[in-house]
Amino acid sequence: MAYSEKVIDHYENPRNVGAMDKDDSGVGTGMVGAPACGDVMRLQIKVNGQGIIEDAKFKTYGCGSAIASSSLVTEWVKGKTLDEAMTIRNSQIAEELELPPVKIHCSVLAEDAIKAAIEDYRNKQGGAQVVAPAEMASAQAAH
Amino acid sequence: MNQPKIIELNSEQSLLINPDRPIYLDYQATTPVDPLVLEQMLPFLTHDFGNAASRSHPYGWTAEKAVEKARQQVADAIHADPREIVWTSGATEATNLALKGAAHFYSGKGKHLITLRTEHKATLDTCRQLEREGFEITYLEVQEDGLVDLQAFAAAIRPDTIIASVLYVNNEIGVIQPMEAIGKMLRAHKVLFHVDAVQALGKIPVDVEAIQADMMSLSGHKIYGPKGIGALYVRRKPRVRVEAQVHGGGHERGMRSGTLPTHQIVGMGAAAELAVQSMESDAKRIRQLRDRLLKGIQERVEETYINGNMEHRVPHNLNISFAFVEGESLIMALKEIAVSSGSACTSASLEPSYVLRALGKSDELAHSSIRFGIGRYTTEEEIDATIGLIAAKVDKLRELSPLWEMHQEGIDLNSIQWAAH
Ligand SMILES: Cc1ncc(COP(=O)(O)O)c(C=O)c1O
Numbered sequence: 001m002a003y004s005e006k007v008i009d010h011y012e013n014p015r016n017v018g019a020m021d022k023d024d025s026g027v028g029t030g031m032v033g034a035p036a037c038g039d040v041m042r043l044q045i046k047v048n049g050q051g052i053i054e055d056a057k058f059k060t061y062g063c064g065s066a067i068a069s070s071s072l073v074t075e076w077v078k079g080k081t082l083d084e085a086m087t088i089r090n091s092q093i094a095e096e097l098e099l100p101p102v103k104i105h106c107s108v109l110a111e112d113a114i115k116a117a118i119e120d121y122r123n124k125q126g127g128a129q130v131v132a133p134a135e136m137a138s139a140q141a142a143h
Numbered sequence: 144m145n146q147p148k149i150i151e152l153n154s155e156q157s158l159l160i161n162p163d164r165p166i167y168l169d170y171q172a173t174t175p176v177d178p179l180v181l182e183q184m185l186p187f188l189t190h191d192f193g194n195a196a197s198r199s200h201p202y203g204w205t206a207e208k209a210v211e212k213a214r215q216q217v218a219d220a221i222h223a224d225p226r227e228i229v230w231t232s233g234a235t236e237a238t239n240l241a242l243k244g245a246a247h248f249y250s251g252k253g254k255h256l257i258t259l260r261t262e263h264k265a266t267l268d269t270c271r272q273l274e275r276e277g278f279e280i281t282y283l284e285v286q287e288d289g290l291v292d293l294q295a296f297a298a299a300i301r302p303d304t305i306i307a308s309v310l311y312v313n314n315e316i317g318v319i320q321p322m323e324a325i326g327k328m329l330r331a332h333k334v335l336f337h338v339d340a341v342q343a344l345g346k347i348p349v350d351v352e353a354i355q356a357d358m359m360s361l362s363g364h365k366i367y368g369p370k371g372i373g374a375l376y377v378r379r380k381p382r383v384r385v386e387a388q389v390h391g392g393g394h395e396r397g398m399r400s401g402t403l404p405t406h407q408i409v410g411m412g413a414a415a416e417l418a419v420q421s422m423e424s425d426a427k428r429i430r431q432l433r434d435r436l437l438k439g440i441q442e443r444v445e446e447t448y449i450n451g452n453m454e455h456r457v458p459h460n461l462n463i464s465f466a467f468v469e470g471e472s473l474i475m476a477l478k479e480i481a482v483s484s485g486s487a488c489t490s491a492s493l494e495p496s497y498v499l500r501a502l503g504k505s506d507e508l509a510h511s512s513i514r515f516g517i518g519r520y521t522t523e524e525e526i527d528a529t530i531g532l533i534a535a536k537v538d539k540l541r542e543l544s545p546l547w548e549m550h551q552e553g554i555d556l557n558s559i560q561w562a563a564h
């Protein structure tokens with residue numbers, strides 16, 4: 001299969017690869033997919049006191065398009081509020097990366113990963129959007 | 144953009160690879176035509192262009208003579224009689240002719256066939272079609288190493304079983320089925336034995352008498368001959384009958400009509416002869432390369448798993464799973480190597496290899512598998528470059544893999560509830 005140049009670029013130079021402390025209350029972790037399906041995507045976001053995603057990291061087991069999709073969304077979510085990040089759609093990812101039809105599910109996975117990470121973060125906050133001062137401090141210290 | 148890439152082998156040697164011509168390690172998919180074969184084919188496209196069915200002039204006679212010489216060459220390669228060889232467009236057609244042709248002819252005797260779950264699609268899809276026509280098929284499981292259990296095979300034979308079809312050498316994992324024992328058992332039960340020997344010819348001795356095959360499918364392009372030509376062996380004693388699937392001028396004793404492609408046939412004949420002649424020396428060299436590849440990979444990459452029995456296997460194939468790395472992404476990283484994967488992501492159906500799944504491998508390992516096919520033109524330098532590339536790229540992808548990270552942390556991946564989708 002021929003890949004678009006954007007997929008190849010993200011695949012060869014993946015952005016924001018890594019891990020964050022998933023026990024940090026300022027970090028939301030979303031892990032979607034399953035090894036048996038050939039794809040597992042983990043997206044982590046670090047949210048500051050203003051509810052803005054100030055950092056994102058990913059690791060992905062999956063095809064080149066899955067890796068590229070997750071790399072791309074780490075770039076897209078940074079600087080966005082949670083509500084803004086929630087509006088990212090897989091169709092936008094697929095369009096940006098020029099994914100062929102058989103690879104659409106890789107972009108669906110990336111959209112799911114964002115939602116799962118945000119949900120995890122919100123659960124940790126007890127559903128509240130306000131961040132406690134102590135957590136704000138730790139979030140900033142990490143930066 | 145497409146600059147040749149220099150791969151360092153060691154402090155003194157390096158290999159230059161043109162991105163349009165990556166190291167070819169996909170010899171089970173197809174092989175190039177050997178120059179010695181091509182040389183014999185060429186005159187039949189131009190100077191000796193006659194139709195083998197033209198009985199009235201020397202153009203036809205020349206073509207017919209060449210076709211019959213090739214028929215003898217193919218027959219000799221499998222210890223058959225030339226009158227038992229029917230030309231087809233390839234092994235897919237040969238298998239269709241064998242299974243449909245014999246099933247239709249013998250349907251009065253019974254409507255049950257036996258095959259393996261790990262067969263090539265040419266067999267499996269033909270069986271599916273026969274099921275739609277009212278035949279019943281048993282798809283035998285194989286053991287973890289890819290070999291069929293003879294007792295299970297024997298148990299599957301019924302009074303109404305008319306044909307069993309078995310892949311001699313598996314195209315994905317290279318394992319060799321116990322054909323002599325199967326042939327003996329089938330003959331005792333008067334069940335016709337069809338053998339897909341596409342991946343066996345030229346790699347191991349193939350003898351229709353030794354294994355008591357009744358029909359055998361062969362293909363030109365897996366033995367350094369041209370694509371688009373194959374043959375079906377149909378036994379004369381005791382006589383096996385197949386109903387034609389292609390009707391027309393009554394060529395090939397009515398079993399397969401259509402003007403014979405003289406140049407292709409000449410190519411297949413020459414390739415079959417060469418395959419047998421060079422079998423021993425090819426296999427010896429290829430085994431050394433395979434051992435070198437396996438050792439190199441195992442020394443440099445941890446968590447690798449070999450798929451398929453290593454002892455009952457042709458050395459031309461190595462199938463390895465690299466745990467925690469997905470096959471398609473690995474192939475994408477291995478731009479300088481042409482290989483194939485059992486990963487779902489490389490297949491149009493998004494299903495991982497049914498062959499590896501039939502071995503009871505976890506889907507995960509099927510997704511992570513790479514098939515290395517070594518052949519007549521593979522060099523030691525290419526193997527060394529492959530080892531280095533594999534080691535580097537697997538490392539890189541594992542750095543990207545959340546599963547690898549969890550494995551490093553000692554987390555058992557089976558203990559996690561994955562959201563299947
Ligand atoms: C084991 C096996 N059987 C059958 C075939 C089909 O052969 P052909 O390409 O000549 O139709 C192949 C090749 O794809 C094969 O590997």
Ligand code: FES
Nearest residue numbers: 039062063106488
């Ligand atoms: S992860 Fe399988 S096709 Fe993308």
